[in-house]
Amino acid sequence: MGKYIVHRLLQLIPVLLGITFMSFAMMRMAGSDAITELYGNKGAVSQEVIDAKRAELGLDQPFLTQYVSWLGKMMTGDMGISYVSGKDVFDTFISKLPATLLLTILSILLTIAISIPLGVLAAVSHDRITDYVLRFFSFVGNSMPNFFVALLLMQLLAIKLKWLPVISDGITIRSALMPTLTLAIAMSAKYMRQVRATVLEELNKDYVTGAKARGVRQSVILWRSVIKSSMLTIITLLALSIGSLLGGTAIIESIFMWDGVGKLAVDAITMRDYPLIQAYVVWMAVIYVLVNLITDLLYHALDPRIRLGVSKE
Numbered sequence: 001m002g003k004y005i006v007h008r009l010l011q012l013i014p015v016l017l018g019i020t021f022m023s024f025a026m027m028r029m030a031g032s033d034a035i036t037e038l039y040g041n042k043g044a045v046s047q048e049v050i051d052a053k054r055a056e057l058g059l060d061q062p063f064l065t066q067y068v069s070w071l072g073k074m075m076t077g078d079m080g081i082s083y084v085s086g087k088d089v090f091d092t093f094i095s096k097l098p099a100t101l102l103l104t105i106l107s108i109l110l111t112i113a114i115s116i117p118l119g120v121l122a123a124v125s126h127d128r129i130t131d132y133v134l135r136f137f138s139f140v141g142n143s144m145p146n147f148f149v150a151l152l153l154m155q156l157l158a159i160k161l162k163w164l165p166v167i168s169d170g171i172t173i174r175s176a177l178m179p180t181l182t183l184a185i186a187m188s189a190k191y192m193r194q195v196r197a198t199v200l201e202e203l204n205k206d207y208v209t210g211a212k213a214r215g216v217r218q219s220v221i222l223w224r225s226v227i228k229s230s231m232l233t234i235i236t237l238l239a240l241s242i243g244s245l246l247g248g249t250a251i252i253e254s255i256f257m258w259d260g261v262g263k264l265a266v267d268a269i270t271m272r273d274y275p276l277i278q279a280y281v282v283w284m285a286v287i288y289v290l291v292n293l294i295t296d297l298l299y300h301a302l303d304p305r306i307r308l309g310v311s312k313e
Contacts, residue, residue, distance in 0.1 A: 023278065027277060146182055191238075
């Protein structure tokens with residue numbers, strides 16, 4: 001187990017290098033930079049001033065020189081200074097994390113509370129009216145894009161009923177309710193179908209039939225055997241969601257003006273703020289590697305038949 005964890009952590013190095021290099025290259029291919037975005041539309045600013053500012057930030061240097069310079073500073077913990085705000089990138093990024101963490105935790109908890117019980121209920125009620133109703137609503141929830149759900153919730157809960165603020169008025173539970181509902185509705189609709197399919201597959205296996213023949217109650221079979229066997233699939237789905245949510249849900253955060261990592265990334269991309277963009281890219285890469293590692297370890301804990309890092313010969 002220890003060797004497997006070390007091996008997976010070492011894999012983080014080439015993954016990070018590859019992702020940061022590609023993101024660096026793609027941003028330069030966009031044909032613009034932060035100085036162009038800041039001064040390009042201001043006629044009073046001369047080209048000499050623009051060139052001097054670009055040289056001050058090192059943007060006039062070759063691509064590889066810029067990348068190696070950034071990478072060397074990154075290795076020492078220096079993420080640089082924002083081209084737009086002039087603030088330290090690491091401090092700026094850390095200041096946005098609490099908002100994203102709050103939204104992630106609330107969305108995952110609400111998704112679990114909705115999708116798992118309803119998915120199990122749909123599987124147990126297979127091809128009955130309850131199953132059909134739940135599947136219908138899951139189709140509806142899954143077919144609506146997040147931005148459309150966000151607009152509907154704004155119209156109903158904020159404008160019509162005036163229960164919640166239209167946009168965020170701070171990092172509070174009240175302000176987080178609408179973006180949380182928006183994210184949870186889409187995720188719950190998708191995961192409910194996955195949970196239903198997984199549980200239904202387990203219910204049709206021989207060990208369930210044998211347990212019923214021995215007189216074991218269905219509730220005992222369901223919660224002690226079926227749900228435990230289904231947890232591998234459920235954990236995989238939730239792990240992927242946690243990774244994407246921790247990276248910030250750019251559209252939702254921008255709609256509700258939720259001051260998190262996702263909105264920070266959108267603003268940085270718009271202004272070509274390279275240091276902030278690269279900090280976001282590194283954050284996302286680290287998240288997905290660690291989330292996948294934790295998922296593999298949970299697999300091992302839930303199913304002892306899985307031997308991590310052991311080749312089959």
